[in-house]
Every structure is written in structure tokens, then in C-alpha cells.
Amino acid sequence: MDIKGMLYFISAAENLSFTKAALEKNVTQTAISLSISKMEEELGFQLFTRQKRSVQLTEAGKDFYENIVDVVKKYEEAVEHGMLTAAGKVGEIRLGVPDFAIGMSLTQPLRRFREAYPQINIKSVIIPPHKMMQAIDAREIDAAIGFPQEFEANTALTHRVFRRDKLMVAMAPHHPLASCPAPTLEQISSYTVTVVHPQKAPMIYLYMCGLWEKAGFKPRNVIHSPTLDDALLEVALGNAVILITEQSYSVYNTCLTYSPLKELEGYNTEIAIAWGKDRENPIIKGLVWTLLE
Template identity: 65%
Template sequence: MDIKGMRYFISAAENLSFTKAALEQKVTQTAISLSISKMEEELGFQLFSRKNRSVQLTEAGRDFYEHIDYVVKKYEEAVEHGLKTSTGKSGEIRLGVPDCIMGMSLIPSFRIFQSSYPQLNLKVLIVPPHKIMQAITTREIDAAIGFPYEFESNTTLEHRIFRNDKLLVALAQNHPLAKSSDLNLEQLNAQTVTVVHPQKSPLIHQYMCNIWAKAGFAPNKVIHAATLDDAIIEVAIGNAIMLITEHSKSFCNSSLTFHNPRALDALHVEIAVAWNKNLNNPILKGLVWALVEEFQYSPELSVPKHDAI
């Protein structure tokens, strides 16, 4: 029994005529008759009682019609939904971000995406940095936000850089250097700096160390925090200072103050979105477009506009 045969039966049941069903389905009357006879043989009971040139549903046929009509409608809904998903008109995409602050800093991009694709669902998941790569490999998430340095090591992924963030110095408001007009490298290197523990994401840690080295930033002492939230608390209570991206500062603890010292002008970090190379998802293209559009659209990224997806 196939979906075509089910449609033939529904049409015959609603018209109580094989001839009208044939016209409606654009096939011959013989095709309708043979299909229904085959269906009755498979089911083991009669669907129609045939008298002269008229047909009537049997009691079993009426019951079967009520159930099969629901099945066919659900099938057609499933096909329609699948088509919308395949063309980017419907569906869901799961995006992994390494912490709440990064997620909050991307809200303008998420709003662009949702306004352009109101019928799509963007699900943002907070995934610990050391589990991001595993989550995207196992398809727990469809895409991930992070540093290109970590994505480049995985040959199964594609990534696009969509943001180049300046690094600022975050301090407690009562920190001795909080009111300094311009912090110099000697002052900064004498401080205790807090970072997320290297074991949480070794590649990210190495990336940050390389950036620090280029700028000559070599702090006197480093406190390893379990999470970014823990690191921010260390800063807020005055135990350390930390470097944080410019786009993230608005979502940090209000008790912090931020400096943009000329000594660290060279400190920038690139933020990227990555996904599996085998994932051909038009919804994902829309999300990448929204991220790039918010942070200065770049034609060389080859991300199509949303009306072309």
C-alpha cells in the first residue's frame, strides 16, 4: 500500500464514485478500481460494496477512511515541512556558544537573523569551551562560535571569521589602576591576571598566549579560573585584572571598569562561526549572513544575502 493508493481510496470514498475519483486524480477508472481491489486484498476486508454502477463504503471502509485520511494529511504536512526546511523556509538550528557573555554579545546578530527568518527557530546553547569541538562533531549542535585557531585544527569543519574584537583591560572599580588615564605595559605586567584554566580549552589558551607575546604582555602572576564567570568574580573583588573583548564588556558585571591602553593596541582576537563541511543547511547560511552583516559585511566571505538563500 502506497500513498498514491491511499489518495485514490480517499477520493473514491469522498465521491462515492470510481469515475469521479479517476477524474479528480487524473487517472483512468481502471487504475482506481485495480488500486482499491489490491488494497482490499492486502487489508483482508472490503472497503466498498459494489452494486451495479454505484459504490458505497462498508462499515469497515468508513472506519478505515477516517483513519487513513488523517494519515495522508499528516504525511502531506510532513512533506511540506521538509520542503520548507530544505529551502531554508522553516526549521531549527542549534548554535553552541562558549559562555553567556559571548552569547549576549551576539544578540544583535540573532535579532537580524530572526527578523529575516521569522519562521525559523534559533536555539542558542551554552557549551563549555572544552566541549565545543565534541558537540559539533557529534551533531549535538549545528554550528559553534569560537576562535578560528581552534577550528583550523579540525579538517571536518568550515569556518568564517565574522568579528575582529579589540581586547580591553577589565578591573574592579576600586582597583588602584582603575582611574589611570593610560596604563603602560610595565604597570600591566606587574598585575595578577585571571584566565580560564588551560585544561578547559588548550587551543584557546595557546592562541591567547601567542597574542600576549606579540604585544609584550607578560603578567607577573596568572590565576586560572574554572569558568569565565569565576574569572569575572576574581576581577570584581579585586584579586586580578583580565582581558575581555570589546563587544562583551556591556554584558559583564557592572562593578567592573574597562581601559583601552595604547600599550595593548595590537591586541585583537578574531571570532568565528564553524560548522561541519557535510552540513548543507540553508538555515545555517542565513545565520552566517546575520553574523557577518552585523559585524561589517565582507563580500569575500561568499555569504549570500538572505533573500538569495
């Protein structure tokens, strides 16, 4: 018994006519009759009583019809759901983000993605940068957000840069630099600067150190914080300043003061999304295009 035969039976039961069912399904009356006869043989009971010009459902046929309609409906829903899943329009994606700041900066594009694909659930998971690769390999997440330098060394990953951010200096409102409208790197270097600890985010640390070297920035004192959130707490307390991307402004602008850095205008940081090359997940492709908009 196949789904086509079930559809033929349902049409004949609703029309009480093999002829009308044939017209509805665009097949011959013989095809309908043979299909239902085969179904009756497989079931072991009669579905219709046949007369010269009409057919009637038997009691067993009525009972079978009431149950088979739900079966066919669920099958059709399953087919539709499967097609949407294959097209990347339904399902779930687990997105790893390295910290709260970057996660919050993705609010707008992720909202657009949800509006375009309301049947897709996006689950954001904050994962320390040094554990991000492990999370991807263990399939705890489907894709990861971070700096491209973190993903380039992993040949099992595909990554796309979707954003380029300017660097700004952030400080507490009561910090001495807060009264300076456009602090220079030389001025900043005389104060304590905080960065994420190299063991917690080695690639990010190396990237920032390389950026400092190119710009000629040599801070006299550096605090290595366990996470970016810890670093920003140090900044909010007035213990340090931090060089951070402009996207964090929308998250922390109520408790920190931000200033642009003319000396770093040519040193934009890149943010990328990465996923495993062996995972053909169409949802990721849709997410990538949304992030690139």
C-alpha cells in the first residue's frame, strides 16, 4: 500500500464515485478501481460495495477512511516539513559567540533572520574563545562567531568575514581620559590597559598585540582579564581602559565613555562566522547571507 493508493481511496470515499475520483486525480477509472481492489486484498476486508453506477463505503471502509485521512495528512505535513528543512527554512541552529558584547551586537541581523525564517530557532551559546574549536568539533554548536584569525588555522572549517569594526577606546566616565575629546595612543599608554588573558583567547591576544605593534602603541601597564566581561568590569570600575570595537558601544554606552582613535582608523577589526566543511546545513547559508547584508 502506497501513499498514491491512499489518496485514490480518499478521493473515491469522499466522492462515492470511482469516475469522479479518476477525474479529480487525473487518472483513468480503471487505475482507481485496480488500486482500491489491491488495497482491499492487502487489508483483507472490503472497502466499498459496488453497484452498476455507484459505490458505497462499507462499515469497515468508513472506519478505515476516518483513520487514513489523518495518516495522509501527517505524511503530507512531514513531506512539507522535510522540504523546508532541506531548503534551510525550518530547524534549529546553535550559534557560538565568544562573549556577551559580540553576542548582543548580533541582535539586529539575527532579528532580521528570524523575521525571514520564523520557523528556525536560533540558540546563542556563549563559549570562551579557547573552547570554541572544541565545541565545533564536538558538534555542541553548528557555527561560531569570532575573529577570522581564530579560524584560519583550522583546515576543517569554512569561514566568512561579515563585518569590519573600527576600534575605539572605552573608559569609565570618571576616568581622567574621559574629559579628553580625542585621546591619542601616547596619552592612553600612560594609563593601565586591559586585554583578555592570552591563555583564554590566544589568537585574539596575538592579534591585538600585533595591532598595537603596527600602530606603535606601547602601554606601560596591562591587566590580563579572564574574559571580555571581566575586562569591561575593570574598565567600568575605572581600573583600566580598553581598546574595543565600536559595536560594543550599543551595549555598554550607558556605563562607559567611548572615544574614537584617529591613529587606528586604518586598523579595522574583522568579525567572521565559521562552520565545519563537512556539514551541509542550508540554515547556515541563510544566516551567512543575512549577516552579510
